[in-house]
Amino acid sequence: MNSYIPIVLGMALVIYIPRVVPLLLLKKLKLRPEMMKFLQFIPYTSLSILIARGILTSDPVLLPAAAAGIALSGLMAYWRGNLVLSVLTGIAISFLVITYLG
Amino acid sequence: MRIVTKNMVRDGLVTGSPLILGYFPIAMAFGILAKNTGLSLVDTSATSIFVYAGASQFMFLDLVRAGVSAGSIILATFLLNLRHMMMSASVSVNLKEETSRFLPIIGFGITDETFSVLSFNKDKLTLPFVLTVNSVAYFSWISGTAVGYLVGEIMPRSVQDSLGLGLYAMFAALLFPSFKVDSKYLKLSLMAVTVYVGIFNLKLLSSGWDIVAGIIISSALGVILFKEDEAHE
Incomplete structure (x- = not known):
C-alpha cells in the first residue's frame, strides 16, 4: 500500500495559505469603507452561492430531500430564530x- | 475575567453545536470511502487532521481512484478552496483585537461552515469564542473520520445522507433570518444566486474559480447597488 502522506501535506499547504494569509494581512491594514462593505457582504453572497451550488451539484436522488431540508430549515429560522432547532427540523x-419518497 | 472566558467558551459550544451534527456524519462517510479506496487508517486520519476540508477530501479520493497525478490533485485542491480566501478576509474585519497572536491557528480552522457560524455572530468574535467554535468543528471532523473508517457501516445510509444535508440546512438557517433585518440582504442573496447560476451554466470556469468569481462579482455589485445606504449608517 502506497503512502499518501506527501500528497496530503501538499494539499494541506495549498489549503492553509488562502485561509491564513488574508487574516494576517487585513488585520493590520486600515480599509476603505467600500472595501469594508464588500467584505461585510461576503457572508450573504457566499452562503447563497453554497446553497445554490449544493442544489445544482447534488445527487438527483437526494435533490428533493435537499430542497425540502433547506427550505424548511430556513423558514423555521426565519420565524423562530433558533439555529439548532431549525437545523434539526431540516435534517x-x-x-x-x-425514507418515504426515495 | 475567568467567568467571562468560561461564558464565551460555553457560548462557543452552544453556537458551534450544529456543526457536530453536520460534520460527524460527513466525516464518517469520508472515513468509509477512504477505506474502500484503499487508504490506510493513518493516511485517512492524516487527511482529516492536516487537510481538513470536506469537499476537497472527497475529491482527493475520486482523483486517487482515477489515478490522477499528485501535482494535479494538489492544484485541484487549491482551486476548490480559494473561496476560503474571501471568507477569511471577511472574518478578519470582525475579529477582536486580542486574537492577533492566534491568527495562524484561527485561519487553519476557517471552513465554509465555521465561517458561516462566525459571520452570523460577528459581535461575539473574542478569542475563546472563535477557538471554541473552530475546535468543536475540527474535532467532530477528525473523530467522525476515525469512527467512519473503523465502524462506518453501523449507521444506515439514509441517516448519513440526511445528517449530511444538515449542513445546507444550517446555511439556510443562518442566512434566512437576515432577510428580516434588512431587505438588501435578500436582494444580495438573490443576486448572488443569479450570478452563480449564470456562471455555473456557462461552464467557462472550473469548479472552485466559479465560486470565487460568484462571490466577488455579487459582493461588488452589492457595494455599487447599496452605495446610498452608507450616508445613513
Missing part, C-alpha cells in the same frame, strides 16, 4: 423525504 424533513 428530520430530509430524512422523511429520503
Whole structure:
C-alpha cells in the first residue's frame, strides 16, 4: 500500500495559505469603507452561492430531500430564530423525504 | 475575567453545536470511502487532521481512484478552496483585537461552515469564542473520520445522507433570518444566486474559480447597488 502522506501535506499547504494569509494581512491594514462593505457582504453572497451550488451539484436522488431540508430549515429560522432547532427540523424533513419518497 | 472566558467558551459550544451534527456524519462517510479506496487508517486520519476540508477530501479520493497525478490533485485542491480566501478576509474585519497572536491557528480552522457560524455572530468574535467554535468543528471532523473508517457501516445510509444535508440546512438557517433585518440582504442573496447560476451554466470556469468569481462579482455589485445606504449608517 502506497503512502499518501506527501500528497496530503501538499494539499494541506495549498489549503492553509488562502485561509491564513488574508487574516494576517487585513488585520493590520486600515480599509476603505467600500472595501469594508464588500467584505461585510461576503457572508450573504457566499452562503447563497453554497446553497445554490449544493442544489445544482447534488445527487438527483437526494435533490428533493435537499430542497425540502433547506427550505424548511430556513423558514423555521426565519420565524423562530433558533439555529439548532431549525437545523434539526431540516435534517428530520430530509430524512422523511429520503425514507418515504426515495 | 475567568467567568467571562468560561461564558464565551460555553457560548462557543452552544453556537458551534450544529456543526457536530453536520460534520460527524460527513466525516464518517469520508472515513468509509477512504477505506474502500484503499487508504490506510493513518493516511485517512492524516487527511482529516492536516487537510481538513470536506469537499476537497472527497475529491482527493475520486482523483486517487482515477489515478490522477499528485501535482494535479494538489492544484485541484487549491482551486476548490480559494473561496476560503474571501471568507477569511471577511472574518478578519470582525475579529477582536486580542486574537492577533492566534491568527495562524484561527485561519487553519476557517471552513465554509465555521465561517458561516462566525459571520452570523460577528459581535461575539473574542478569542475563546472563535477557538471554541473552530475546535468543536475540527474535532467532530477528525473523530467522525476515525469512527467512519473503523465502524462506518453501523449507521444506515439514509441517516448519513440526511445528517449530511444538515449542513445546507444550517446555511439556510443562518442566512434566512437576515432577510428580516434588512431587505438588501435578500436582494444580495438573490443576486448572488443569479450570478452563480449564470456562471455555473456557462461552464467557462472550473469548479472552485466559479465560486470565487460568484462571490466577488455579487459582493461588488452589492457595494455599487447599496452605495446610498452608507450616508445613513
